[in-house]
Amino acid sequence: MIQRRLLTTIRRMTEEAKRLAGCAAVDNHVKNNQALGIGSGSTIVHAVNRLAERVKQENLNIVCVPTSFQARQLILQNGLVLSDLDRHPELDVAIDGADEVDSELNLIKGGGGCLAQEKIVAGCAKSFIVIADYRKDSKNFGEQWKKGVPIEVIPMAYVPVIKALQSRFGGVAELRMAVSKAGPVVTDNGNFLLDWKFDKVHEWKAVNTEIKMIPGVVDTGLFINMAERVYFGMEDGTVKIRDKPVH
Numbered sequence: 423m424i425q426r427r428l429l430t431t432i433r434r435m436t437e438e439a440k441r442l443a444g445c446a447a448v449d450n451h452v453k454n455n456q457a458l459g460i461g462s463g464s465t466i467v468h469a470v471n472r473l474a475e476r477v478k479q480e481n482l483n484i485v486c487v488p489t490s491f492q493a494r495q496l497i498l499q500n501g502l503v504l505s506d507l508d509r510h511p512e513l514d515v516a517i518d519g520a521d522e523v524d525s526e527l528n529l530i531k532g533g534g535g536c537l538a539q540e541k542i543v544a545g546c547a548k549s550f551i552v553i554a555d556y557r558k559d560s561k562n563f564g565e566q567w568k569k570g571v572p573i574e575v576i577p578m579a580y581v582p583v584i585k586a587l588q589s590r591f592g593g594v595a596e597l598r599m600a601v602s603k604a605g606p607v608v609t610d611n612g613n614f615l616l617d618w619k620f621d622k623v624h625e626w627k628a629v630n631t632e633i634k635m636i637p638g639v640v641d642t643g644l645f646i647n648m649a650e651r652v653y654f655g656m657e658d659g660t661v662k663i664r665d666k667p668v669h
């Protein structure tokens with residue numbers, strides 16, 4: 423009973439932390455006449471709610487490019503203007519969640535399986551802003567996020583890619599299985615997902631490039647040197663801002 427209450431309290435606190443991060447990012451980065459990239463996951467829901475509120479209150483002229491089927495639904499359900507990269511290949515800001523953020527502001531993304539479109543959209547934005555709760559804040563990858571690096575692969579290549587990953591970089595790579603469907607998770611692009619559980623801290627920029635060179639790999643959940651700023655919603659109700667370090 424006490425344990426259940428504690429779990430409910432933690433869940434509520436985490437949700438509030440996500441909300442605070444999402445609102446802060448929208449309030450600080452969204453201006454009139456912008457084209458925005460809309461990320462995927464549970465944290466972005468709060469950002470889109472806040473965006474819809476501001477668009478209504480301030481009569482803003484905003485178009486939104488989604489990173490997934492979920493993001494598209496969110497945009498439509500909130501009465502926002504849906505666009506795409508054909509019409510808006512240059513975005514002012516992209517806002518998205520993350521599974522883990524390291525001290526250099528590199529990210530692991532793709533826990534929700536949308537990494538390929540998320541990376542394309544983030545790459546089209548002048549500013550890529552990340553929103554996350556306090557559990558995502560790490561010095562090195564793997565400290566907080568234990569599910570590995572998601573990697574999207576062409577279905578016919580999943581076994582050779584698993585073999586290549588394990589022999590070149592160690593660790594264990596597994597095909598992500600669906601929960602309410604028999605068989606594997608299929609991405610919005612019709613591909614499979616691998617979760618590569620690495621067993622050491624790597625030089626992530628080089629590893630990302632090498633993984634992308636394996637035939638059959640569509641993209642990785644490693645977002646290296648892409649995020650400009652991260653908003654962390656904290657347990658105490660504050661928001662911590664972290665900018666990309668200047669070296």
Ligand SMILES: O=C(CO)[C@H](O)[C@H](O)COP(=O)(O)O
Pocket residue numbers: 461462463464465466518519520521530531532533534535536537540
């Ligand atoms: O990369 C993602 C989906 O592919 C999400 O942004 C990431 O998994 C974070 O999700 P959440 O906000 O639910 O913690």
